[in-house]
Structure formats: C-alpha cells, structure tokens
Amino acid sequence: xxxxxxxxxxxxxxxxxxxxxxxxxxxxxxxxxxxxxxxxxxxxxxxxxxxxxxxxxxxxxxxxxxxxxxxxxxxxxxxxxxxxxxxxxxxxxxxxxxxxxxxxxxxxxxxxxxxxxxxxxxxxxxxxxxxxxxxxxxxxxxxxxxxxxxxxxxxxxxxxxxxxxxxxxxxxxxxxxxxxxxxxxxxxxxxxxxxxxxxxxxxxxxxxxxxxxxxxxxxxxxxxxxxxxxxxxxxxxxxxxxxxxxxxxxxxxxxx
Amino acid sequence: xxxxxxxxxxxxxxxxxxxxxxxxxxxxxxxxxxxxxxxxxxxxxxxxxxxxxxxxxxxxxxxxxxxxxxxxxxxxxxxxxxxxxxxxxxxxxxxxxxxxxxxxxxxxxxxxxxxxxxxxxxxxxxxxxxxxxxxxxxxxxxxxxxxxxxxxxxxxxxxxxxxxxxxxxxxxxxxxxxxxxxxxxxxxxxxxxxxxxxxxxxxxxxxxxxxxxxxxxxxxxxxxxxxxxxxxxxxxxxxxxxxxxxxxxxxxxxxxxxxxxxxxxxxxxxxx
Amino acid sequence: xxxxxxxxxxxxxxxxxxxxxxxxxxxxxxxxxxxxxxxxxxxxxxxxxxxxxxxxxxxxxxxxxxxxxxxxxxxxxxxxxxxxxxxxxxxxxxxxxxxxxxxxxxxxxxxxxxxxxxxxxxxxxxxxxxxxxxxxxxxxxxxxxxxxxxxxxxxxxxxxxxxxxxxxxxxxxxxxxxxxxxxxxxxxxxxxxxxxxxxxxxxxxxxxxxxxxxxxxxxxxxxxxxxxxxxxxxxxxxxxxxxxxxxxxxxxxxxxxxxxxxxxxxxxxxxxxxxxxx
Numbered sequence: 001x002x003x004x005x006x007x008x009x010x011x012x013x014x015x016x017x018x019x020x021x022x023x024x025x026x027x028x029x030x031x032x033x034x035x036x037x038x039x040x041x042x043x044x045x046x047x048x049x050x051x052x053x054x055x056x057x058x059x060x061x062x063x064x065x066x067x068x069x070x071x072x073x074x075x076x077x078x079x080x081x082x083x084x085x086x087x088x089x090x091x092x093x094x095x096x097x098x099x100x101x102x103x104x105x106x107x108x109x110x111x112x113x114x115x116x117x118x119x120x121x122x123x124x125x126x127x128x129x130x131x132x133x134x135x136x137x138x139x140x141x142x143x144x145x146x147x148x149x150x151x152x153x154x155x156x157x158x159x160x161x162x163x164x165x166x167x168x169x170x171x172x173x174x175x176x177x178x179x180x181x182x183x184x185x186x187x188x189x190x191x192x193x194x195x196x197x198x199x200x201x202x203x204x205x206x207x208x209x210x211x212x213x214x215x216x217x218x219x220x221x222x223x224x225x226x227x228x229x230x231x232x233x234x235x236x237x238x239x240x241x242x243x244x245x246x247x248x249x250x251x252x253x254x255x256x
Numbered sequence: 257x258x259x260x261x262x263x264x265x266x267x268x269x270x271x272x273x274x275x276x277x278x279x280x281x282x283x284x285x286x287x288x289x290x291x292x293x294x295x296x297x298x299x300x301x302x303x304x305x306x307x308x309x310x311x312x313x314x315x316x317x318x319x320x321x322x323x324x325x326x327x328x329x330x331x332x333x334x335x336x337x338x339x340x341x342x343x344x345x346x347x348x349x350x351x352x353x354x355x356x357x358x359x360x361x362x363x364x365x366x367x368x369x370x371x372x373x374x375x376x377x378x379x380x381x382x383x384x385x386x387x388x389x390x391x392x393x394x395x396x397x398x399x400x401x402x403x404x405x406x407x408x409x410x411x412x413x414x415x416x417x418x419x420x421x422x423x424x425x426x427x428x429x430x431x432x433x434x435x436x437x438x439x440x441x442x443x444x445x446x447x448x449x450x451x452x453x454x455x456x457x458x459x460x461x462x463x464x465x466x467x468x469x470x471x472x473x474x475x476x477x478x479x480x481x482x483x484x485x486x487x488x489x490x491x492x493x494x495x496x497x498x499x500x501x502x503x504x505x506x507x508x509x510x511x512x513x514x515x516x517x518x519x520x521x522x523x524x525x526x527x528x
Numbered sequence: 529x530x531x532x533x534x535x536x537x538x539x540x541x542x543x544x545x546x547x548x549x550x551x552x553x554x555x556x557x558x559x560x561x562x563x564x565x566x567x568x569x570x571x572x573x574x575x576x577x578x579x580x581x582x583x584x585x586x587x588x589x590x591x592x593x594x595x596x597x598x599x600x601x602x603x604x605x606x607x608x609x610x611x612x613x614x615x616x617x618x619x620x621x622x623x624x625x626x627x628x629x630x631x632x633x634x635x636x637x638x639x640x641x642x643x644x645x646x647x648x649x650x651x652x653x654x655x656x657x658x659x660x661x662x663x664x665x666x667x668x669x670x671x672x673x674x675x676x677x678x679x680x681x682x683x684x685x686x687x688x689x690x691x692x693x694x695x696x697x698x699x700x701x702x703x704x705x706x707x708x709x710x711x712x713x714x715x716x717x718x719x720x721x722x723x724x725x726x727x728x729x730x731x732x733x734x735x736x737x738x739x740x741x742x743x744x745x746x747x748x749x750x751x752x753x754x755x756x757x758x759x760x761x762x763x764x765x766x767x768x769x770x771x772x773x774x775x776x777x778x779x780x781x782x783x784x785x786x787x788x789x790x791x792x793x794x795x796x797x798x799x800x801x802x803x804x805x806x
Contacts, residue, residue, distance in 0.1 A: 013637030098543055104731075104787030106739045108651075109754070109779040112762040112772060117567035127566075188647055195652035196743055200762070208652065215656045215747070223656055231648045238647035315705055336707050343705045349698045353720045353798070362716065366706050 040221045048221040049228060056210070060229040063194050063207035066122050067237065070129020071190035075183060077130070078137035086145035086171065096142060103135040108193065111200040120201040129193035133186035137179070144178025145171050180245040187237045195230060265326070266418055266450040267291040267314060272323035273475075274309055283309045285475040287323070291452065293417070296444060298453045298461035300507065301471030301479070307454045308422050310476070314452060315343055315420050327418060339367065341418035342411030346426050348403035350395040350410075357382070357391035360410045367414055381409035384443055401432040408440070412447060419444075419451045426456060434492070437463055441490055458511070462486075462503045463495060470510040480510040551577050575770045580777065583770035595771060599757060599778045606741045606753040607782060609669045613676020614737040614786075618730060621681040625688025626714070639689075645682050654740060655747035672744035672753075679740045680733035687729035691722025727794040734786040742779065754779050 022042055029041050040048075049056065085092030107128070114124035148171055156166045198208025207230055214223035272287040283306040291297050299307040312318040314325050316336040327335035335341060342363075350359045357378045364374045382388050385405040395403055404424055411419060425433045437460060444451055455461050461468045465484050472479040484503055486494060494500055555576070558569035567573060584596040592598075628635045654675045661671035695718045703713045745755025754775065761772040 010636060011640075013633055014640045017637045017641065094539065095543070098540075101784060101787065104735045104783045105780040106735065106742055106783045108739055109742055109758055109776050112758060112765065113776065116765055116769075117573055123566075184647075188649065191649040192651045195649055196654075199655060199743070199746055211652065211656060212747070215659050220656075220660070227653050227656070230652055234649045235644065235647050317701060317704055336705065339707060341705075343702070345698065345702070347698060349696075349702050351699065351717070351720065353723075363706050365716070366708050366712055 040224060044221050045224045045228065049225040052222065052225065056207075056226055056229050059205050059207045059210050059226070060233055062122075062205050063125075063198065063230070064191075064233045064237070066125040066197075066206075067129050067187075067190040067194040067233075069122075070126040070193060071133050071186055071237075073126065074130035074133030074190070075137045075186055078134045079141055079179070082138050082141035082145060082175075085142055086167075089146060092142055092146065096139065099135055099139050099142070103139060107131050108196055111197045114197065115201045120203065125194045125197040125202070125206075128197040129190040132189040132193040136189065137182045137186050140178045140182035141175055144175030147178070148174045176248060180241070180248070183241050183245070184238055187241045188234060191230065191234045191237060265290045266293040266295065266328060267452065268326040269310075269314065270324050270326075272310070272313060272320045272325060274306065274313065274318065275321045282475040284313075284320075285477050287476070287478060289469065289478065289481075291450060293450050294448060295467060296441075296451045296453065296465045298455055298465040298468045299471060300455055300458060300461045300468060301476060301511070302473045303456075304474045305471040306474065306476030307471055311420050311422050311452060311454050315341060335418075339363070339414060340416055341420055342414070342416040344404075344407050344411045344419070344421045344424045346423045348395070348400075348407040350403055350406060352395055354394075355391065356387065356393050356395070356398070356406050359395065359406055360413050362410060363414050377413055381413050384412070384446065385409045385439065401428050401436060404428065404436065405439070408443065412443065412449075415447070417449055419449050421451065421453045423454050423456060425460070433457075433460070434495075438490075438492065440464065445488075458504050458507050459495065462500060462507060463490060468503075468507055470507060479513070482507050482510065548577050572766065572769050575773060580770045580773040583774045584777075588771070595774060596778075599754075599775060602752065602754045602757045602775075603778050603782050605669070606738070606745065606755065607786075609672040609744070609753065610676050610737040610741040610786065612669075613673035613678075613741065614680050614733060616673070617677035617680025617733065617737075618684050620677070621684030621729075622688050622726065624681075625685045625692065628685070628689050629692040629718075630710075635689075642682055642685055646686070650679060651736075651740060651743055654743045658744045659747055669753075672741050675740040675744045676737035679736040680730075683729040683733050683736075684726065687725040688722055691725030692718045694725065695721040723798050727790065727798060730790050731787060731794075734790045735783050738779075738783045738786055754782065 026041050026043065082092075085095065110131070111124070111128055114127045118124040118127055152170050152174075153166060156170055161169070195208040195211070198206045199212050202209045207226055210226045211223050211230070214220070214226065267290070269287050269289040269291075272284060274284040275282050287310060289297075299310065301307055309318060313320050314327065314332060316325075316332040325332040327340055330338065330340070350356075351362070354362070357375075360378045360381050361374045364377060369377070378391065379388075382391060385408055387402060387405055387409070390398070390402070395406070398406070407424070411421075425436055428436065441464060451464075453461070453464060462482075462484055468482040468484060470479045470482065471477065482503065486497075486499060486503070551574075555569055555574045558574075563569075584599070585594045587593065588595040588598050628639060657675055658671040661674060692714075699717055699721075700713070703717055708716070741753065742755040742758070745753040746759060751757075751760070757775050758772065758779070761768065761775050765772050
C-alpha cells in the first residue's frame with residue numbers, strides 16, 4: 001500500500017467522524033429547532049469567535065501564561081524534589097504512597113484560599129496550577145528514577161563509575177519516559193487549574209471569567225467560543241510538551 | 257501414508273514447506289514424516305532449522321506454504337478445533353492470576369466440563385506430575401521446574417492423544433531437566449499418548465525418544481531419522497550405557513554431516 | 529500482616545505530625561520576621577492548625593449543630609453525584625474500550641478524539657454544562673453527575689483498550705491451541721490482563737469525579753454540596769477563615785476516601801504477582 005493511501009486509511013475514519021458530528025450538530029439544531037441559547041450552531045460559534053477574536057485571544061494569552069508559569073513552577077519543584085528523594089531511596093520509597101494519596105486530594109478546592117493569599121490576579125492561579133502539577137510529576141519522576149534494573153547499576157559499578165555518573169548515565173535516561181508522560185498530564189492540569197481557578201474570582205481579561213460571565217448571561221456563543229480558545233491552547237500546550245519529549249528522547253534513548 | 261490394516265498414523269506430514277511472507281525466510285522444505293500412535297519422536301537440528309515452525313504447523317498455529325498435515329486422519333485445523341492435542345511451550349505460559357489448580361483446569365473450562373469433574377481431574381493431574389498439595393499456589397510462588405510440570409499437567413488434563421512439546425525443558429538447569437525427563441517418560445507411558453518433542457539437546461532427544469528426526473540447517477529438511485532401540489523402560493542409568501553413547505554419536509554425526517563441515521573440519525553452521 | 533498495617537499507621541501518624549509541625553513553624557517564622565513573600569502570614573491567611581480542626585466542632589451558625597455535621601451531609605451530597613457519575617462513566621468507558629478493541633475501523637475513527645479529549649481542559653467547561661443542562665428541569669445533581677461521568681469515561685476507555693491489547697501473545701497462542709472462542713479469550717485472558725490498567729485509570733478517575741462534582745456545583749448555587757459550602761464560607765472568609773479551611777479538610781478527606789476505596793477493591797480483585805500491580 002502506498003504511503004499516501006496508508007495515511008488515508010489511517011486518518012480517514014477520524015475525519016469522517018468529525019465531519020459527521022459537525023454536520024449532524026448543525027442539522028439537528030435546525031431540524032429540532034433547539035433554541036439557540038441552549039446549544040448554538042457551529043457556524044454561529046465560528047462567527048462569534050471571529051468577531052470577538054481580539055478580546056478572546058488576549059484573554060487566552062493571559063490565562064495561558066498563568067498555566068505556563070504554574071506548570072514550570074510546579075514541575076520544576078517536583079523534579080527537584082524527586083532528584084533529592086531519589087538519593088535517599090528508602091525515604092523516597094516510604095513517602096511515595098503519601099504523595100500518591102496527596103494526588104487524590106481535590107486541590108482545586110483550595111482555590112479560594114489561594115485568592116486570599118495571592119489576590120485575584122495572576123498569582124493565585126499560578127499557585128493553583130503549580131500545586132496541581134507538583135504531585136503527579138513528583139510521583140512519576142520518582143518512580144522513574146527508582147525503577148532502574150539492579151543489573152544496570154552493577155554494570156556501571158564494575159566500570160568504577162561514580163555516583164553522579166551512574167545518576168547521569170543510567171537513572172536519568174530511565175526516568176525520562178516517566179517524566180515526560182507526567183509532564184504531558186501536567187500541561188493539561190495546569191490549564192485546568194488556571195481556568196477553574198479563575199471561576200473563583202478574577203479580573204475581566206481572563207478566559208475563565210469570560211466563560212463564567214458569558215454562561216451566566218446565557219451568551220452561549222461567546223462562552224463556547226471562549227471554550228474553543230481554551231481547547232486550542234490546551235491542545236497546543238500538550239503538543240508542545242510532546243515535541244520537547246520527542247527531541248529529548250532522541251538524544252537520550254531510554255534504557256527500556 | 258496410511259495403511260488400511262491398522263489405525264491411521266497419529267501424525268502424517270506430507271511435503272510440508274514453509275516460507276514466511278515477512279522477510280522471506282524459507283523455514284522448511286519438503287518435510288515427509290509419518291508418526292505412529294504411541295511413538296515418542298524428537299526433532300533436533302541447528303538453530304533456525306524450523307523445528308519449532310514444524311511443530312506449530314502440526315498444531316495448526318501456522319499455515320504451511322505447501323504440503324499437508326493429517327492428525328489422526330483429520331486435517332490439522334480440524335484437530336485443533338476438536339482439541340485433539342495438547343501443547344507445551346518453552347515457557348510455562350501460566351496465568352498469573354489463577355491458582356495452579358485453575359491453570360490446569362483452563363482447557364477443561366473451555367471444554368465445558370462441570371466443576372466436580374474438573375476438580376477431580378485436576379487432582380489426578382497434580383498427582384501425576386507430583387505436585388499434590390500445590391493446588392492453591394500461584395505460579396510466581398513456584399520454581400521454573402514446577403511451573404513446567406504445571407504446564408505439562410495442563411496439556412494432559414483433557415487426555416489428548418497427541419502431545420506437542422517445544423523445548424519445554426530448555427530454560428531449566430541440567431539436574432532438573434534430567435529429573436523431568438524421567439517424569440515425562442513415566443507420564444507418557446501412563447497416558448499412552450503420542451509425543452512430538454523439539455529439543456536442542458542430543459542426549460535428551462536420545463534418552464526420551466523412540467525415534468530421533470535430525471533436521472538440516474535452513475531451509476529445514478529431514479537430514480535423517482535415527483531409530484532408538486533402547487529398552488522402553490529407561491532409567492537414570494540408561495544414560496551411562498554403551499548403546500546410549502553409540503546412539504548419541506550417531507545423531508551427532510548426522511547433525512555434523514549436514515552441518516556443512518568443510519575440509520578443514522570447521523563448522524559453518526551452529527550445531528547443538 | 530498486622531505488623532505491616534501497624535507500621536503503616538505509625539508512619540502515617542509521623543507524616544501528619546511532620547506536616548503539622550511544618551505548618552506551625554512556617555507560620556511562626558513568617559509572623560516573627562514579617563516577611564510578605566510569597567504571601568502575608570497572619571491569623572487570617574494561616575490560622576493555627578488546632579483552630580482549624582477545633583472549628584469543626586463549633587457551631588456552623590449561631591446556636592446550630594457543630595460544623596462537621598452539615599459539612600458531612602454536604603460531603604455525602606457531593607459524594608452521591610460523584611459516585612453515580614463515576615459508575616456510569618466507568619461502565620460505559622469499559623464497554624466502549626472492549627468495542628474499540630475489536631474493531632480496527634471504529635478504533636481509527638474514534639480513538640483520536642478520545643485521546644485528544646484528554647488534552648482538553650474538560651473541567652473548565654463544567655459550570656457551563658451545569659447551567660446548560662440545568663435549564664431542562666432535571667434534578668440539580670444530574671448535570672454534575674454527567675460531568676463526573678465524562679471525566680471518568682475517557683481515561684477508562686483508553687486504559688481498557690491498552691489493557692486488552694496488552695495480553696501476552698504467548699498466552700494468546702495458548703488460547704488458539706485450545707480453539708477458544710472470542711468471548712472465552714476475552715473472559716479468561718484479556719479481561720484479567722486489562723485489570724491493572726483499568727484500575728490505574730479508575731484511581732485517577734475517582735479523584736477526578738470528586739473534583740468534577742465540586743466544580744460542577746459552583747455556578748448553580750447548589751447549597752447542598754461541598755462546592756456550595758466552599759463558596760459560602762469563601763464569602764465569610766474575613767470573618768471566619770477556619771470554616772473555609774475546615775471545609776477544605778473535609779473535601780480532602782472525601783477525595784482520599786474515594787481513592788482509598790478503589791485501592792482496596794483493587795487489592796481484592798487483582799490477584800496478580802505483587803510487582804505487576806501499578
């Protein structure tokens with residue numbers, strides 16, 4: 001099968017599904033005369049998206065920056081903590097279940113407190129995004145750092161490699177796949193943290209506030225248009241992390 | 257092929273060839289062999305000679321490119337659907353989440369046996385492979401040799417007339433191997449089945465079999481068949497008898513001969 | 529076995545104690561030095577831990593029952609929404625996973641969207657969905673359950689698919705040698721192989737369901753759930769900070785309970801070699 005034919009076979013069904021959904025959506029609304037403010041037609045959403053693109057986009061950038069800062073802060077701290085805990089493996093191993101449990105806490109419930117601490121501007125959303133990212137990245141990176149096969153370590157020791165060299169050449173490459181899979185998840189969590197954090201209080205130029213206010217005023221086209229922006233940014237963030245992952249993995253093929 | 261005056265051959269392999277589509281590997285070429293019921297036939301040959309492939313063709317897990325296989329007079333496909341054979345692989349392939357008893361019972365569940373009958377048969381099998389009392393254990397709690405015995409028990413649980421074994425003891429140490437060889441002979445004798453046995457070990461092949469089929473390097477052909485005329489009741493001492501050594505040498509010469517020894521005596525293909 | 533449990537209990541007490549110590553020492557240090565970064569520390573922003581805990585036993589409103597009682601009923605309300613959504617999402621997700629496992633065509637058609645939806649901040653549109661569905665005259669907790677179901681559905685589908693695909697090819701070959709039917713292979717081999725993966729997804733989804741339920745309650749002034757309680761005590765934060773903190777403690781406990789239940793069920797159901805449990 002030629003290359004382009006194979007790609008068509010691979011992606012064709014997905015595109016067909018997308019087309020069917022969009023067309024079906026448009027037709028269903030017209031056919032059943034669903035009131036426009038409950039579920040707008042895709043074309044209407046596209047219209048609003050275009051006409052309000054300036055405001056939507058700047059709000060998107062603002063919210064996105066909150067997510068990115070939070071992501072960097074939370075993931076950075078998590079990686080640092082994981083590196084430290086990997087040195088004292090018994091402590092790290094004993095604490096791991098607690099970090100896993102901490103991951104099960106609805107962090108987002110602390111959003112109002114973050115507002116009380118940092119005010120309703122960027123700071124509180126960054127804080128929430130950071131905390132949301134912290135635990136998954138910590139748990140996964142720690143798991144990756146400690147999952148090295150003993151045989152690999154023994155091999156390095158037989159070469160009289162120092163502790164740092166073992167860390168660099170064996171543990172870190174082994175941990176990379178774990179780290180990146182966590183970072184991908186964290187990118188999504190950061191966006192969620194930023195937007196949902198804004199639901200608890202924020203200023204006008206934030207995407208979450210636009211969604212909230214538009215929904216409250218039943219301006220659903222605006223709300224959905226803002227959601228589309230959020231989705232685009234979310235997917236974009238995820239893909240960016242995936243790209244970095246691919247670049248990094250090429251230079252450090254994992255020890256799997 | 258099949259005579260009219262006695263039961264059909266347990267296994268009839270006629271003109272079987274196999275070329276793998278992916279990679280174009282020519283694994284087997286023109287294999288002709290008849291196996292009588294009750295025989296114990298070993299296949300031995302250098303790596304890549306297609307012996308495992310041949311076994312899987314008999315078991316209808318791979319399709320031959322040419323030729324045919326009859327099992328007890330039926331096509332290999334029908335034999336598989338009728339569950340006429342039990343298969344033991346190089347790894348025990350047990351299900352971790354089942355106890356030993358439930359692992360042995362797996363084919364019986366598939367056959368639709370009721371619980372009481374299953375439990376009874378599992379007990380018999382455990383006794384047969386001398387693992388009585390281990391029914392509640394999980395596979396990871398057993399040694400390699402014990403896991404292999406469970407796999408054999410499972411293969412025999414539904415009384416198949418034919419047993420296909422693909423280097424079942426290859427992963428075990430020599431001592432365990434020799435012990436399991438004796439057990440396998442005992443079980444074979446008690447069950448009265450026909451066995452096709454693939455192995456890398458010349459001494460194992462000679463010790464266990466009624467006939468040893470020596471295969472050539474890729475593409476695998478039958479280089480020769482050595483009938484083993486050792487007495488049927490074999491013991492640990494059999495390995496030290498002169499006739500045993502003669503037969504081992506005979507097999508080895510056949511392997512060497514077809515292994516492409518050049519004038520200087522160097523081996524150009526890997527020999528077991 | 530009992531010794532391991534005691535050890536775990538002791539370690540938990542130590543960890544909690546250490547956290548308490550960290551809280552109080554951070555507080556003491558920041559109050560003493562007057563540092564304002566990252567945030568100002570005083571009785572309002574960081575009440576003493578014992579004040580927060582004891583607040584639970586003080587009345588919620590003047591002359592009413594201790595705070596913990598209405599909080600627990602709030603938690604129960606939110607829990608109900610989360611459980612219904614979680615169960616629905618898990619069952620549907622599993623079923624769809626099985627279907628996609630068997631049909632390459634459907635898989636190619638729908639899997640990209642299932643995967644992509646995981647990258648979309650679904651939680652962000654939760655309040656919108658609640659408002660949207662709330663106008664239809666359904667009981668108020670239904671849209672919230674829908675959100676919880678949605679959050680559970682996608683990870684369970686993906687992991688079910690991955691788990692079913694992960695069946696050992698040698699075990700599959702064994703099943704073929706038994707001429708086992710497709711349903712038999714599913715039941716005896718593929719489902720057990722998929723269980724660890726499914727439980728990994730369920731653990732994530734359990735938390736997500738609770739979070740989704742809390743967030744979903746925000747816009748609709750549902751006073752009965754934890755989301756409503758958070759909004760309520762947020763309003764009075766300057767007067768009564770401990771109440772909001774106490775509410776958060778209860779929310780955290782709810783998340784932990786959900787998670788703990790799944791872990792327990794996993795331990796009972798997944799009888800695999802210890803190193804195979806995610």
